Amino acid sequence: MSSADARTVVLVVDDSPDTLAMLTAAIEPTGAVVLVAPDGESALASVQRVAPDLILLDAVMPGLDGFETCRRLKRMSALADVPIIFMTGLKETDRIVEGLEAGGVDYVTKPIVLDELFARIRVHIGNARRSRSARAALDTTGRYLFAASVSGRLLWSTPQASRLLALASPEGGGGEPVLPEAIARWLETRQEGRPDQNAMMLKLEAAGRTLSIAFVGRADRDEVLLRVTEESVAEQISVFREKLGVTSRESEVLLWIARGKSNRDIGDILGMSPRTVNKHLEQIYVKLGVENRAAAAAIAVRHMS
Numbered sequence: 319m320s321s322a323d324a325r326t327v328v329l330v331v332d333d334s335p336d337t338l339a340m341l342t343a344a345i346e347p348t349g350a351v352v353l354v355a356p357d358g359e360s361a362l363a364s365v366q367r368v369a370p371d372l373i374l375l376d377a378v379m380p381g382l383d384g385f386e387t388c389r390r391l392k393r394m395s396a397l398a399d400v401p402i403i404f405m406t407g408l409k410e411t412d413r414i415v416e417g418l419e420a421g422g423v424d425y426v427t428k429p430i431v432l433d434e435l436f437a438r439i440r441v442h443i444g445n446a447r448r449s450r451s452a453r454a455a456l457d458t459t460g461r462y463l464f465a466a467s468v469s470g471r472l473l474w475s476t477p478q479a480s481r482l483l484a485l486a487s488p489e490g491g492g493g494e495p496v497l498p499e500a501i502a503r504w505l506e507t508r509q510e511g512r513p514d515q516n517a518m519m520l521k522l523e524a525a526g527r528t529l530s531i532a533f534v535g536r537a538d539r540d541e542v543l544l545r546v547t548e549e550s551v552a553e554q555i556s557v558f559r560e561k562l563g564v565t566s567r568e569s570e571v572l573l574w575i576a577r578g579k580s581n582r583d584i585g586d587i588l589g590m591s592p593r594t595v596n597k598h599l600e601q602i603y604v605k606l607g608v609e610n611r612a613a614a615a616a617i618a619v620r621h622m623s
Contacts, residue, residue, distance in 0.1 A: 326350040326443060329370040331361040331387065332405065333379045337428075341374065344432050358382030362390055369396055372443050374435075377406040377417055377425075385413075385420045392421035398474040399449045401442035405430065462546050463534070470502030473541060482546045486524035498522065501531055505542060508533070519576045519619055530577075532619045547622060554622065561621050563605055571598045575611055576618035 328350050330341045338354045345352050353370060355361040359382055361375070373391065377384040384404060391397050404417040404425040414425050423442055426435050462482065464475030475483060486498040504520045520531040527548055534543040558569035567588075574584045581592040581599070588595070599611065608614050 326372070327353065327368060327370045328439070329353045329355065329361065329364060329373045331355045331358065331373065331379075331384070332376040333357055334376070337376070337405075341430070348436070358384070358387030358390075361387055365391065365394065365397060370400060371446065372439055373400060373402045375402050375404055375422070377404045377410055377413060385416050388417065388420040388422055393471070395472065395474055399446045401446050403435075403438060403442065463543065464546065465541050465543050466497050466501065466505060467540050468505055468508075468542060469540075470497055470505055472497040479546050482524075482529055482548060485527060486522055486529060498524075501544075504531070519578065519615075519622070521577050530622065532576075532622055545622075557621055558618070562617070564602060568598050568602050568605070571595060572602055572614065572618050575599075575602075576615045576622070578615075 326349075328345055330338055330345075330352060331354075332338050332341075333356055335356070338356070342352045342354060353364055353368065355364050357379055361373070375384045375388060379387075382390075388402050388404075391400075391402065401423045402421060404414065404422045405428060406414060406417070406425055407428050411425075411427060417425060424438055426438065462476065462479045464479040464483065465473040467473055472483070483498065486500070487496050500522055501520060519533070522529040522531060530547050532545045532547075534545050536542055554573055555566055555569040558564055558572055559566060562569075562572070564572060570588055571584055574587060579587070581595040584590075584595045585592045599614075602614055603609060606614055606617050608617065
């Protein structure tokens with residue numbers, strides 16, 4: 319690290335006073351601020367007061383060990399981009415997979431080689447800052463995006479998305495929004511390949527308002543990118559008519575296709591027979607230049623407001 323890291327805050331968590339003292343003495347001359355915690359509980363309390371830029375975490379500690387501490391830290395959306403580097407003894411490296419699965423990004427072995435440690439700190443802080451910059455760009459442009467794990471855990475969300483998600487979910491510890499159960503179940507159906515997995519959009523009623531959750535893509539193997547919007551059917555039909563060249567009735571059918579409804583369901587909702595729904599679908603396929611409802615749904619989701 320260098321003096322350019324003057325505003326960098328590093329949290330060191332270790333039950334060994336000698337390790338805490340050694341790392342504090344080594345890191346502070348770089349201009350970084352060093353916070354220390356002798357155990358996992360103290361670390362969890364510390365981040366409630368000050369969010370660090372990086373955490374050095376002892377893997378094996380009495381009481382709350384480093385792995386469980388890491389899992390709890392990563393449940394806090396404010397720490398989503400904060401890299402956690404595990405510190406482990408040579409005899410404990412076989413457990414490092416557990417640390418990475420818990421949310422760690424890297425590890426160093428004890429006795430710690432400072433030059434190696436500083437190089438890893440520079441790399442991970444740089445990556446985290448670039449990630450935050452990209453997130454900030456999404457925030458300032460008004461994007462209603464959030465990410466969740468396939469197991470149903472909220473990983474991060476832009477402020478706009480957080481406000482809408484808060485309508486449909488109770489607050490977690492510290493006032494953090496959590497992923498609504500309906501969205502978690504929907505993600506589970508997609509992951510397990512159940513029959514309703516092809517629904518490109520989830521409709522969610524919350525606090526007297528209708529929210530639409532759309533699948534955008536995968537950021538990695540365990541991170542799903544999603545978009546949440548407050549739905550206005552009239553506005554959406556207008557968008558489809560203008561941008562896709564479909565009629566008002568075809569727009570209504572297309573909207574419900576994007577929500578994963580069957581022809582029979584759409585017929586019941588719109589007051590028409592499944593056969594009439596199918597005729598509208600045939601016209602939609604021609605106008606959109608696609609061959610099936612999944613492709614039509616994908617186009618509809620891309621044009622959702």
